[in-house]
Amino acid sequence: MGKRLTASIIFLLGMIVMFWLEGRRPDPVELLPSISGEPEYCLTCHQDLPEISPSHPVDIFGCVVCHGGEGLALDPDLAHSTMRGEKNPSDLLVVEASCGGSTCHSGSPTEDRDHIQRVTTSIQSTYAGAIASVRYSFGAQNDLIAHMGINAVQDNNSATDISFLTAFNPTQETQSSLLSFAENCLYCHISAEPLPGEDYARLTGCAACHSPLSPDGETTHTLTTAISYTQCNTCHNRGNYSLRDMQYHPREDQYSGRLHEYYQPIAQFVRCEYTLDCIDCHTRSEVMGDGDIHNNQDEIQYVQCRTCHGTKTELPRSYTIQNENDPAFRFALLNPVIDLSVGDTILITEHDEPLWNTRMLADGTYELFGKATRQRFVFQPVAGTNCGQNPDEQESHYCHQCHAVER
Numbered sequence: 001m002g003k004r005l006t007a008s009i010i011f012l013l014g015m016i017v018m019f020w021l022e023g024r025r026p027d028p029v030e031l032l033p034s035i036s037g038e039p040e041y042c043l044t045c046h047q048d049l050p051e052i053s054p055s056h057p058v059d060i061f062g063c064v065v066c067h068g069g070e071g072l073a074l075d076p077d078l079a080h081s082t083m084r085g086e087k088n089p090s091d092l093l094v095v096e097a098s099c100g101g102s103t104c105h106s107g108s109p110t111e112d113r114d115h116i117q118r119v120t121t122s123i124q125s126t127y128a129g130a131i132a133s134v135r136y137s138f139g140a141q142n143d144l145i146a147h148m149g150i151n152a153v154q155d156n157n158s159a160t161d162i163s164f165l166t167a168f169n170p171t172q173e174t175q176s177s178l179l180s181f182a183e184n185c186l187y188c189h190i191s192a193e194p195l196p197g198e199d200y201a202r203l204t205g206c207a208a209c210h211s212p213l214s215p216d217g218e219t220t221h222t223l224t225t226a227i228s229y230t231q232c233n234t235c236h237n238r239g240n241y242s243l244r245d246m247q248y249h250p251r252e253d254q255y256s257g258r259l260h261e262y263y264q265p266i267a268q269f270v271r272c273e274y275t276l277d278c279i280d281c282h283t284r285s286e287v288m289g290d291g292d293i294h295n296n297q298d299e300i301q302y303v304q305c306r307t308c309h310g311t312k313t314e315l316p317r318s319y320t321i322q323n324e325n326d327p328a329f330r331f332a333l334l335n336p337v338i339d340l341s342v343g344d345t346i347l348i349t350e351h352d353e354p355l356w357n358t359r360m361l362a363d364g365t366y367e368l369f370g371k372a373t374r375q376r377f378v379f380q381p382v383a384g385t386n387c388g389q390n391p392d393e394q395e396s397h398y399c400h401q402c403h404a405v406e407r
Contacts, residue, residue: 028074033062040064040071042079053223055334066098087219090206092120092151092191099206112327114291119190119206121155122289122300127189129296131168134185137243138175146295150189155293162293180246187248188235195248202234209287225279225335228372229262232278237264259405270305270403272379277372281307283353305399307349308358308366310381312389318360320345328356337369 029043042063051058056066064071068084085091089098095116100106107113123129126149135141135148149165156163170182187195190208194200201217202208210223212231239250255261262274279287286301294300310316321328321344331354332340338357340346345360357369361378368377382389389398 031058031062033058033065034060036062036065038064038071041074042067042069042071044074045076045079049221052221056223068098085205088203088205088207088211090203090211092125092205095119095205109291115206115288117155118285118289118291120151121153121291121293123294123297124190124287124289126150126153126165126293127168127186128165128293129298130185130188132295134181134243135173135178138177140173140175140178144295146293149293150186150191153293155291158292160292160294160299162295165293177243177246184247185241190235194234199238200234202231208235226337226372227277227279229258229277233261237262240264268397268400268404270400271405272377274405275377276368277370279371280357280368283349283351283355285351285353302350304394305396306382306394308347308355308368308379310383311391311394312382312385312387313391315381315383316366317348317350318345319348319354326354328354331356335371337371337374 027044028041029047030039030041031043032039040062043058046063062071063069066089068082068089070079070082073079083089084094084098089095096106100116102108102113105113105115106117109117119125126146128146128149131148131150132141132144132146136144141147146162146165148168150168152167153165154163168182170179173179173182186192187200191204193204194202198215198217201213203211203213203219207223209227209231210225212220212222212224212228214220237251239248241248251264253260253265259274263269273281281303282301283303286303290300306316308316321340321342324342326342328340328346332338335357338359340356340359347355347358347360347366349355355368357371359367361367365378365380368379369375370377388402
């Protein structure tokens with residue numbers, strides 16, 4: 001009798017717990033994204049997540065097309081069991097499955113849909129320049145040509161002389177310095193997990209730039225093109241690598257404020273270089289890559305002071321927007337800091353890329369709107385001023401000789 005009573009009590013308690021758990025389970029929230037037409041129930045638990053970006057509305061994309069996972073599951077463990085890249089589907093190991101496709105980010109270059117190709121062949125991804133430089137310095141290769149990358153990369157339509165990179169394999173190196181390089185100095189390419197500490201906190205892949213973390217280091221479910229210099233700083237400007245001991249040495253100066261955070265004490269810079277954000281000067285092709293494999297960072301960077309200010313004898317390059325299909329409108333829509341109109345004259349780079357956040361004013365000066373700060377700046381061309389610049393010396397470091405800021 002006592003055993004039956006005990007069993008009945010245990011059964012009753014079990015039923016109470018089961019009903020209590022069922023009562024705590026949220027009602028299923030169905031989402032029917034138009035891109036797939038398949039129901040998914042991710043919002044049952046994730047209703048509080050913000051819309052990730054205006055260009056990825058949840059009612060069109062849903063969650064599964066990017067993140068993977070079991071969209072019909074209501075149990076969290078089962079729902080998350082097949083997710084790609086855990087919380088980061090843009091990690092380069094899974095980005096093709098998450099973000100690829102001809103209508104998304106691995107489509108035609110002519111339609112500007114080749115983002116994955118551009119990123120995977122970029123210097124930020126391959127780290128080819130650093131690898132070539134260090135291997136050359138220690139006699140492991142006879143030139144400074146990029147032969148290796150962090151991962152093997154193929155480019156069948158390369159406009160450079162480099163159509164592929166083999167994977168850098170430290171176990172095949174015999175120089176102890178190269179082994180130290182592999183152990184201590186491979187933290188800056190976007191496939192690498194960052195160094196510890198909030199100064200270096202970032203994700204990998206596309207999200208390394210486009211998904212800033214919260215102050216406590218958590219993901220924010222955000223994709224943005226308004227990328228502050230502080231996001232760039234998670235890889236850049238926090239210290240230096242030394243060829244003497246093959247170690248990373250963090251900055252020792254106590255830096256605070258925009259001016260000191262932007263540049264190290266040894267750097268020379270002009271006012272606009274620290275007042276603006278990195279993305280206000282460096283173009284998408286410079287940062288994300290142009291789809292070709294390059295030897296080093298210098299080959300891919302071309303924006304100089306003259307890009308916006310011109311020279312003593314020439315105004316900066318510009319063009320007038322002729323119709324509403326101009327690419328500048330699409331870029332301005334993705335980051336609405338300027339209200340462009342047909343008939344506006346904007347600056348362009350030497351590669352004919354529109355500097356869509358600029359505009360020529362009626363008095364011959366120009367305005368620029370910060371892509372991250374939305375701050376408006378007005379500046380004038382060099383032509384017609386008393387600038388004493390040598391016409392044969394047009395790189396930005398020559399401008400620094402007169403216009404460098406004293407700290």
